[in-house]
Amino acid sequence: MxxxxxxxxxxxxxxxxxxxxxxxxxxxxxxxxxxxxxxxxxxxxxxxxxxxxxxxxxxxxxxxxxxxxxxxxxxxxxxxxxxxxxxxxxxxxxxxxxxxxxxxxxxxxxxxxxxxxxxxxxxxxxxxxxxxxxxxxxxxxxxxxxxxxxxxxxxxxxxxxxxxxxxxxxxxxxxxxxxxxxxxxxxxxxxxxxxxxxxxxxxxxxxxxxxxxxxxxxxxxxxxxxxxxxxxxxxxxxxxxxxDGVKSLAAPPAPPPPLHLQGGPDAPPPGECPLCGGRRSNATALSTSGFVFCYRCVFAYVKANRRCPLSGVPTEPQHLVKIYCPES
Structure with missing residues (x-):
């Protein structure tokens, strides 16, 4: 036993x-x-x-x-x-x-x-x-x-x-x-x-x-x-x-600006938000693409879609960067 x-x-x-x-x-x-x-x-x-x-x-x-x-x-x-x-x-x-x-x-x-x-x-x-x-x-x-x-x-x-x-x-x-x-x-x-x-x-x-x-x-x-x-x-x-502070291999290059933003008769006036079409208020740039928008416009868009509205690059709310313009 x-x-x-x-x-x-x-x-x-x-x-x-x-x-x-x-x-x-x-x-x-x-x-x-x-x-x-x-x-x-x-x-x-x-x-x-x-x-x-x-x-x-x-x-x-x-x-x-x-x-x-x-x-x-x-x-x-x-x-x-x-x-x-x-x-x-x-x-x-x-x-x-x-x-x-x-x-x-x-x-x-x-x-x-x-x-x-x-x-x-x-x-x-x-x-x-x-x-x-x-x-x-x-x-x-x-x-x-x-x-x-x-x-x-x-x-x-x-x-x-x-x-x-x-x-x-x-x-x-x-x-x-x-x-x-x-x-x-x-x-x-x-x-x-x-x-x-x-x-x-x-x-x-x-x-x-x-x-x-x-x-x-x-x-x-x-x-x-x-x-x-x-x-x-x-x-x-x-x-x-x-x-170690090495640049990630996945870091994307800065995308070129869209054709409609490079000047010409159809180019929007300076200071216009690409999302709402009005004059930018509380200007905010996306660190992933460099484009500038109204803060509320781009925050709502990025939160819902998790990408840049113009370039489509994956983006999160922490990529929003406030721009302090002299005239603001």
Whole structure:
């Protein structure tokens, strides 16, 4: 009996991943999103009319790709992409690969929708801070007041969530909890290492002769693994360049002025705002393109469209620069 109990204890210890493994797989996916975002920004700055939608709709496009990727790995490997990359699987009681029914869909929604909603709420909070910094007071409707209240409460909710995650990790380290992440606890699953039987179950799926679909899926998985390493290298490269004060390779050249602004009979009079057509008030330039507008006109446009009205270059409210003219 004692020998059997010792065998079970050692088997459970071998199956349980370390805190370093679970945190490493989390950092893998956390680094992919910034790298993809940077790539979308480079494309949008190189050709705004063609690739500008990649920057404006990045969150939605990333959510769609994430849903497809995670659904594939949850269905076939019983784990997310990063968990499978580190040799982990999701279990709920029994052994073996695969998630069934509600656990799979719960895992998928928590893996993809939770980061998407968090990114949207962070962006909403940043816009709220921009409005406060730029002294913009929009009409205070009921929805606007609710929005301001949610934005004010979000930092406290984020702090509470991080405190919960930290406590969960401490309990996992000391063996008092089966999961290190509140999202895994909400999905009612835990992480375990792949064993020899799991590897035998997975191997034929990618190497079965005469099945080109299975072979292509295996090639896709290998390509994704290499792509992740490449994206992490890009993320390190650009972060190192920004930290050392080196000019980013993605910095776009100053665009030439449009033809209708270079003079001629159809050129607008000096001091006219290209958006409202009236004389500029509180002149403000965009640091991304150099064009000058009325402050309220360009702030409202950039906030809604996240690009320069004339050049189409990706732009955020923090790129607005106040111009102090002698006559103002």
């Amino acid at each position: 004692a020998e059997a109990g010792a065998h079970l204890t050692s088997a459970a210890a071998r199956e349980r991943p370390s805190i370093f493994e679970v945190l490493a797989q989390e950092s893998l996916m956390a680094a992919v999103r910034p790298a993809l975002r940077h790539g979308a920004k480079v494309l949008a700055e190189s050709d705004p009319p063609r690739f500008g939608f990649l920057w404006r709709r990045f969150d939605e496009l990333h959510l769609l790709l994430d849903l497809l990727l995670q659904h594939h790995f949850l269905s076939r490997c019983g784990a997310s992409f990063s968990e499978n990359f580190y040799g982990l699987k999701r279990v709920w009681g029994g052994r073996g690969l695969g998630l069934r029914g509600g656990r799979r869909w719960r895992s998928l929604l928590l893996l993809c929708l939770a980061p998407y909603l968090r990114a949207k709420l962070d962006a909403a909070l940043a816009r709220q801070r921009d409005e406060e910094d730029f002294s913009i007071r929009l009409e205070q409707s009921g929805g606007r007041r609710l929005y301001r209240a949610a934005a004010a409460a979000w930092p406290y909710a984020g702090a509470a969530w991080r405190a919960w995650a930290f406590c969960q990790q401490l309990l996992f380290v000391f063996g008092a909890a089966g999961t290190h992440d509140p999202l895994l606890w909400l999905a009612r699953v835990r992480l375990a290492r792949l064993d020899a039987q799991d590897l035998r179950d997975v191997a034929p799926r990618g190497s079965r002769p005469g099945n080109p679909a299975e072979g292509s899926l295996a090639s896709l998985s290998a390509s994704l693994s290499l792509g992740v390493f490449f994206l992490r290298f890009l993320e390190w490269w650009y972060s190192s360049a920004d930290r």
